[in-house]
Amino acid sequence: MNRTPSQFKILASENVADPRLRRTFQSATGHALGQRARSVQLVPEWEDLRERAHRIKEEAVEHLDVYLEKLEASVIRRGGRVFWARDAGEASSYVVDLCRRLQASTVVKSKSMAAEEIGLTDALEAAGVEPVETDLGEFIIQLAGETPSHIIAPALHMTRQQIGKLFQEKFGIPYTDIPAELCAFARQRLRRQFLSARLGISGVNFAAADTGTIVIVENEGNARLCTSLPRVHLAIMGLEKVIPRFSDLPLFLRLLARSSTGQRQPSYVSMISGPRREGEWDGPEEFHLVLLDNGRSDILSDPRVRRSLYCIRCGACLNTCPVYQRVGGHSYGSVYSGPIGSVLTPLFQGLEVAGDLPYVSSLCGSCSNICPVKIDLHHQLLWLREKLVSSRATPWPERLAMSLFAAGMKDPSLYRMGSALLRLLLKVSGKSNRPFAVPGWSPTRDFPALAETSFKQWWEANRQQGEGP
Amino acid sequence: MSDSREAVLGRIRRALLRPGPGHGRAHGGPNRVQSPPDRKGATGLFDQFQEQSARVGGEPRICTDVEEVLECLQDLVADAGYRRVAVSNHEICRRHGVAQRLSELLPEVSVWREEGDAEIRGSRTQNSRQLAQADLSITGADFLIAESGTVLIASSGASRQISLLPTAHLALATPDQVYPDLAAVFQQLGTTLEEGRLPAALTMITGPSRTADIEKVLIKGAHGPVRQLTWLIGGAG
Numbered sequence: 123m124n125r126t127p128s129q130f131k132i133l134a135s136e137n138v139a140d141p142r143l144r145r146t147f148q149s150a151t152g153h154a155l156g157q158r159a160r161s162v163q164l165v166p167e168w169e170d171l172r173e174r175a176h177r178i179k180e181e182a183v184e185h186l187d188v189y190l191e192k193l194e195a196s197v198i199r200r201g202g203r204v205f206w207a208r209d210a211g212e213a214s215s216y217v218v219d220l221c222r223r224l225q226a227s228t229v230v231k232s233k234s235m236a237a238e239e240i241g242l243t244d245a246l247e248a249a250g251v252e253p254v255e256t257d258l259g260e261f262i263i264q265l266a267g268e269t270p271s272h273i274i275a276p277a278l279h280m281t282r283q284q285i286g287k288l289f290q291e292k293f294g295i296p297y298t299d300i301p302a303e304l305c306a307f308a309r310q311r312l313r314r315q316f317l318s319a320r321l322g323i324s325g326v327n328f329a330a331a332d333t334g335t336i337v338i339v340e341n342e343g344n345a346r347l348c349t350s351l352p353r354v355h356l357a358i359m360g361l362e363k364v365i366p367r368f369s370d371l372p373l374f375l376r377l378l379a380r381s382s383t384g385q386r387q388p389s390y391v392s393m394i395s396g397p398r399r400e401g402e403w404d405g406p407e408e409f410h411l412v413l414l415d416n417g418r419s420d421i422l423s424d425p426r427v428r429r430s431l432y433c434i435r436c437g438a439c440l441n442t443c444p445v446y447q448r449v450g451g452h453s454y455g456s457v458y459s460g461p462i463g464s465v466l467t468p469l470f471q472g473l474e475v476a477g478d479l480p481y482v483s484s485l486c487g488s489c490s491n492i493c494p495v496k497i498d499l500h501h502q503l504l505w506l507r508e509k510l511v512s513s514r515a516t517p518w519p520e521r522l523a524m525s526l527f528a529a530g531m532k533d534p535s536l537y538r539m540g541s542a543l544l545r546l547l548l549k550v551s552g553k554s555n556r557p558f559a560v561p562g563w564s565p566t567r568d569f570p571a572l573a574e575t576s577f578k579q580w581w582e583a584n585r586q587q588g589e590g591p
Numbered sequence: 592m593s594d595s596r597e598a599v600l601g602r603i604r605r606a607l608l609r610p611g612p613g614h615g616r617a618h619g620g621p622n623r624v625q626s627p628p629d630r631k632g633a634t635g636l637f638d639q640f641q642e643q644s645a646r647v648g649g650e651p652r653i654c655t656d657v658e659e660v661l662e663c664l665q666d667l668v669a670d671a672g673y674r675r676v677a678v679s680n681h682e683i684c685r686r687h688g689v690a691q692r693l694s695e696l697l698p699e700v701s702v703w704r705e706e707g708d709a710e711i712r713g714s715r716t717q718n719s720r721q722l723a724q725a726d727l728s729i730t731g732a733d734f735l736i737a738e739s740g741t742v743l744i745a746s747s748g749a750s751r752q753i754s755l756l757p758t759a760h761l762a763l764a765t766p767d768q769v770y771p772d773l774a775a776v777f778q779q780l781g782t783t784l785e786e787g788r789l790p791a792a793l794t795m796i797t798g799p800s801r802t803a804d805i806e807k808v809l810i811k812g813a814h815g816p817v818r819q820l821t822w823l824i825g826g827a828g
Contacts, residue, residue: 343815403750423606
């Protein structure tokens with residue numbers, strides 16, 4: 123996806139102007155947060171679990187080479203194959219080559235943010251292979267030619283009427299906007315694909331290094347179908363999905379479902395260790411695991427943003443973010459949205475194309491508080507801003523204003539002079555709610571009304587009277 | 592292929608030369624995250640399982656013996672109008688001769704046994720098509736988790752697809768299979784299935800298949816079973 127640094131402003135302005143979209147995101151995120159809060163309440167040791175999960179992710183990421191090699195060895199021992207991909211191109215061509223060898227004209231695919239990130243479906247289409255998205259939400263947006271607007275609920279932005287019309291147009295079925303009927307139609311249609319596809323592609327939520335087990339979490343059952351029926355299963359994961367031990371899984375599973383949907387457990391958790399074993403009734407004959415770098419080792423090389431690699435893609439930071447709640451996922455112009463997207467996208471694609479995103483936050487810290495693996499997201503955003511400033515990528519008037527502000531804050535007499543001057547200016551200008559015309563800023567923001575006296579004056583006059591609490 | 596492997600590992604090692612957060616902190620060692628010990632015993636545990644399973648739309652029940660299971664099955668098939676029932680080769684089903692007894696009791700229902708040669712791909716594909724037509728499948732369970740109302744099935748015990756393709760899935764379980772949480776199951780797995788003997792697929796099933804992808808409306812039976820039933824054989828004592 124080609125971004126420009128002004129993308130957020132353009133897209134968000136459009137989305138904010140759409141009242142239906144705003145209602146949708148406000149209610150959906152509010153609902154998810156409520157569910158989460160109720161289920162977290164029942165776990166008195168929640169904070170302890172977060173801390174443990176943070177430590178385990180820290181252990182995995184700080185020894186990433188060790189655990190990845192261990193994972194590789196375990197997968198091979200279980201009869202699977204492992205491919206290391208430096209970038210999107212390498213990962214995609216591995217999958218395309220596999221399709222050629224299998225003479226697969228269609229592949230069934232379950233949800234994978236890593237596949238989304240590398241544009242795998244486009245690469246497959248270009249090679250003449252039809253990639254069939256099987257998660258209901260992904261199926262819908264693939265049909266509509268759109269991108270996901272939420273990590274957990276990709277078609278969150280669409281109404282049932284829009285989906286009904288889409289199905290009517292694309293499949294020539296009678297119009298219905300009853301969700302159960304739309305779902306039943308998709309189920310029936312996709313069953314045929316599941317029964318005939320030779321290759322199933324899935325993502326990975328966790329990969330245990332000691333046993334070579336990959337874990338996939340879902341509610342619909344399409345990932346189970348993708349990994350059970352086709353002759354070959356290929357799983358694609360970002361490098362950071364590795365965890366040290368199989369025995370770490372109960373902890374992460376307790377955190378993940380509660381954080382994303384408020385469920386104690388999702389409907390299905392598949393723990394897959396290699397291909398079908400002898401004597402087992404079914405399952406794929408080949409198992410391939412693609413380990414995707416695609417910029418992750420660069421993120422790793424900056425210790426200050428390294429923690430962003432702890433993310434388990436639960437979506438809680440999206441739901442709790444006051445910005446995301448209002449602008450929705452499409453405003454970010456990238457695969458990953460919300461606070462974690464505002465960190466990852468500039469890191470993956472470069473600050474020169476995504477330098478707007480670290481500013482898409484009020485730095486309220488709600489994301490850091492909700493994160494089940496305790497990523498200090500708002501600090502990460504702040505560091506990215508610092509990087510931008512020190513690379514002189516911010517416009518000169520802003521730099522000038524900020525350096526004047528910095529000078530004033532460092533020197534008490536300058537501060538007094540400056541604030542007195544500002545108060546005077548505001549009084550004589552007569553437009554106290556919009557005293558300065560700053561393009562891109564002042565037209566949408568009212569300046570708070572000025573108090574009669576400054577705090578300093580008030581303090582001087584009142585400090586003698588009260589003795590404090 | 593090995594090129595990219597060395598390149599990626601090289602990048603990672605170079606990146607890690609710069610100490611990160613928590614540098615030097617002692618890590619590792621077995622991770623023992625568990626809920627407080629549960630002293631409820633099997634009865635209390637299955638009560639908790641029932642409560643949690645029902646909460647997510649599962650249909651748990653206790654049958655005193657296999658005769659009651661068969662009675663309940665007759666009722667279930669009659670009430671729902673099921674015509675095709677698939678029975679797994681799982682140890683619990685074999686032990687109780689479920690397929691045999693069922694075809695005797697319900698001559699009007701076609702009872703299909705998952706068998707044939709597991710080693711032949713064609714026979715497995717055949718099974719998929721059969722199962723996709725089935726109204727109900729019956730398998731055994733390998734573990735039950737009380738905390739979340741979860742049924743755990745290993746691919747060594749039953750096929751992956753039999754609990755997935757039919758419209759409804761019934762798992763038969765025994766009282767000794769109920770565990771307080773996943774950590775306890777893993778502890779048990781550790782003693783009976785060493786690392787190298789983990790089945791290719793361990794599947795946790797919690798209630799029926801579901802989606803909320805259209806306007807957050809909850810729909811059961813997105814891709815998997817619309818109904819998920821778990822029956823405990825032999826009371827809970």
